[in-house]
Amino acid sequence: MASSGYLGVDVGSVSTNLVLIDEAGVLKEKIYLRTQGDPIGAVKEGMRHLVPCARDMEILGVGTSGSGRKLAGVILGADCIKNEITAHAVAANYKVPGVQTVIEIGGQDSKIIILRQGVVIDFAMNTVCAAGTGSFLEQQAARLGIAIDEFGKLALGAVAPVRIAGRCAVFAESDMIHKQQMGHRIEDIISGLCDALVRNYLNNVGKGKVIKPPIVFQGGVAANAGMKAAFEKELGTQVVVPEHYDVMGALGAALVAAEERRRKDGQSKFRGFEAVDRDYATRTFECKGCSNLCEIVNITMDHETIARWGSRCGKWDSL
Numbered sequence: 607m608a609s610s611g612y613l614g615v616d617v618g619s620v621s622t623n624l625v626l627i628d629e630a631g632v633l634k635e636k637i638y639l640r641t642q643g644d645p646i647g648a649v650k651e652g653m654r655h656l657v658p659c660a661r662d663m664e665i666l667g668v669g670t671s672g673s674g675r676k677l678a679g680v681i682l683g684a685d686c687i688k689n690e691i692t693a694h695a696v697a698a699n700y701k702v703p704g705v706q707t708v709i710e711i712g713g714q715d716s717k718i719i720i721l722r723q724g725v726v727i728d729f730a731m732n733t734v735c736a737a738g739t740g741s742f743l744e745q746q747a748a749r750l751g752i753a754i755d756e757f758g759k760l761a762l763g764a765v766a767p768v769r770i771a772g773r774c775a776v777f778a779e780s781d782m783i784h785k786q787q788m789g790h791r792i793e794d795i796i797s798g799l800c801d802a803l804v805r806n807y808l809n810n811v812g813k814g815k816v817i818k819p820p821i822v823f824q825g826g827v828a829a830n831a832g833m834k835a836a837f838e839k840e841l842g843t844q845v846v847v848p849e850h851y852d853v854m855g856a857l858g859a860a861l862v863a864a865e866e867r868r869r870k871d872g873q874s875k876f877r878g879f880e881a882v883d884r885d886y887a888t889r890t891f892e893c894k895g896c897s898n899l900c901e902i903v904n905i906t907m908d909h910e911t912i913a914r915w916g917s918r919c920g921k922w923d924s925l
Contacts, residue, residue, distance in 0.1 A: 610664045612867070613656075613876070614860025615649065615682065616693065616853065617641065617674030620713025620741060621826065622648035623856040626660055631700065631861060635659040636853045645674040649681055650882040657879055668876045669693075669863030671855045680905050680913040681886055683877035686859075686866045693858030695719050695726045698822045700861055701848040706818040709837065709845070710854070711807070711827035713740040718811050732811040740826040746782065746799065750792060757796060761832025764797030771802065778802060800832040804840050819843045824851040884908050893917055 609628060616623045622645065624637040637652045667685045670678040671693035679687040690710075698708045699721065708719035716739060720728040747754045768790050771781040778799065785795050808817075821843065827833055828851040837845045850857055867874070884907050893900045902916040914922045 609662065610666050611660075612860045612864045613660075613665050613668045613682070614693075614856040614858065614863065615652070615668070615670045615672075615675075615678045615684075616690075616855030616859060617645050617649060617670070617672040617678045618712055618714075618855070619673055622652055622672075622674075623853040624649075624652040624656060625850075625853050625856040625860050626656060626663065627857070627860045627864070629666070629864070631864065633850055633857065634663075636850060636856070638852055641674075645677055646681065646886050646888070649674075649678050653682075653879055653882045660879065665874060665876045667863035667867040667874050669859030669861075669866070671859040675859075676903075676913075676915060677888070677905065681877075681907075682881065683875040684863075685874055685876070686862050688859060688862050690855055691717065691719055691726060691729050693855045693862065694824065695721055695858070696861050697854040697858035698824060698848070699724050700857070701850070701854075702820050702822050702846055705820045705822045705846075707815075707821040709807070709821065709823045710825040711739060711823075711833075712825040715739060716807060716811055716825075716827075718807075718815055718817075720815055720817075728815060730811050730813075730815065732807075742778075743827065743830065746779065749779075750796075752792075755829075758800075758830035758832035758834070760793050761797040761800050761830075762835060763793040765791070766794050767797035767801060768794050769802070770795070770798040797832060797836075800830070800836040801839070804833065804836040808840060817841060821845045823847050824854040826852055828852070890916075893922060895919075895921060 611626050611628045614625045622639045622641045626635045627633050637655045639648050639652050641648045668682050669686045670684045671688050671690055675687050694710050698705045706721055710717045717731040744754050747757045768785050771777045823845045828847045887906050889904050890901050893902050898918050900917045902922045905913040
């Protein structure tokens with residue numbers, strides 16, 4: 607007998623993640639891909655990877671999140687399109703009921719979400735400085751000739767962590783090079799870097815926030831054991847890295863889609879897996895209807911317009 611479930615898609619600047627969950631919310635399959643500047647191609651590739659698992663599954667609903675959520679929503683026929691804050695909060699609360707603080711650090715940005723009784727009451731994002739994000743850590747690992755998978759483990763082997771200036775990605779890298787030239791052990795430098803990046807996060811993203819446990823650490827950087835240990839040292843409490851920490855945005859989108867279905871009990875707008883074989887294109891044009899000169903995004907499928915957005919007045923919007 608065919609099973610039923612929900613699809614969640616999180617399209618970010620660095621990675622595109624897709625998950626399939628069953629009606630009980632159990633994750634059945636997850637896909638983690640590099641976006642590589644081509645969100646349409648990444649969504650298509652991810653959907654093709656899901657086909658073997660989803661062949662006998664009826665998709666009851668689709669949710670999208672991330673910076674490319676609108677685009678993914680149009681391509682797939684999403685039933686709900688939610689921002690990253692909502693998606694990550696829902697997934698964190700599902701995995702760790704009663705969570706009060708969510709630390710999320712991805713490829714190019716980081717965020718903090720404060721929840722009380724399962725409701726988001728505050729949040730902040732840092733999209734200005736790359737220090738502490740996945741891309742920065744990968745860059746440093748490559749510069750040191752260390753596999754990113756080993757980067758965090760080496761930090762745990764530190765004997766005397768050195769102090770690194772972590773207020774800026776450029777300063778942090780310069781300070782690391784200086785400490786290397788002084789002869790410090792790589793383990794001590796990496797541990798010092800993790801400490802610096804955690805201080806940077808708490809002073810900028812977490813500034814003014816009341817950080818209470820349970821604390822959940824998710825996003826790609828949560829795989830870094832050194833960063834987890836640095837957060838625990840700085841906060842003086844346990845930090846939980848949940849199962850599927852790397853695809854929590856997609857999981858949250860799928861869970862929201864499931865809730866939407868239960869609430870509305872309607873037919874899903876999902877276009878089906880064959881939708882990935884259609885020809886999609888994006889173009890923009892400037893609306894000259896008023897002095898705002900809004901940039902309008904136009905999405906076509908097989909050369910026919912299927913969605914537009916970008917106008918402040920809503921004149922062009924259709925999704």
